[in-house]
Amino acid sequence: MISKELIGASAKPLVLSVLAQGEDYGYSIIQRVRQLSEDQIEWTEGMLYPVLHRMEKEGLLVSSWQVSDSGRKRKYYRLSKTGAKSIAREQAQWIAVHNTLAKLWGIKPCTV
Amino acid sequence: MISKELIGASAKPLVLSVLAQGEDYGYSIIQRVRQLSEDQIEWTEGMLYPVLHRMEKEGLLVSSWQVSDSGRKRKYYRLSKTGAKSIAREQAQWIAVHNTLAKLWGIKPCTV
DNA sequence: TGACATACATAGCCGTGTTAGGCATAATAC
């Protein structure tokens, strides 16, 4: 179980990085993150949807309704140019903190 | 400048890990974290003191007032047994999230 | 003596995850 604080801190970089691989929709993003994390990160919809809305409002994401083959309506999100650029900043921040912890833990620093 | 969310997520593991090296007091912890992070993590007192109080209330830390050579009163914190044990859990959570990001970023996973 | 660093603390604002609920449709099970 990942703490609330860590969930909050990782949401934005994870969403940006997932969408960097191609557009995706909310429900699917939750599954993808769960798989990538080997079931360790279990996002709730009540957490993710507001995050997506905020990020769209901030201009990081662009959404579009699409209908799947099964006839289901899905809201697909993709990165805006701003969003694509912001990944590097999020990454730099994360690595900075991670490497500080790495020093204290005596493990190898992380290089991009 | 590290985001508020990341500050929040890293506060507890950083405090625990700093105090694992020996007791220390609030004002000094801020300086140490700043140095360890090479000026990238700049904690405010308004952020740290409540964190220390909470962690003491949770039983992770134990505090004691001491007087330095200069005559200044300082509130020193050290890890309780519970606090010492909790480091491993914090570390595991952090690594889980970090390695998920690492996959998306195409960098090497982090092993403890 | 004035400025600055040290050292602690708290109050109000605001953002955000959690819990809980609501709505709708397709696939599956009985």
Add this chain to the structure above:
DNA sequence: GTATTATGCCTAACACGGCTATGTATGTCA
């Protein structure tokens, strides 16, 4: 045929916590 599950979106109330601002006090140095 119908009940259940999975899919898929959304929001509201609550609690927690960082930020900003402020207060208090003392040691050091110009």
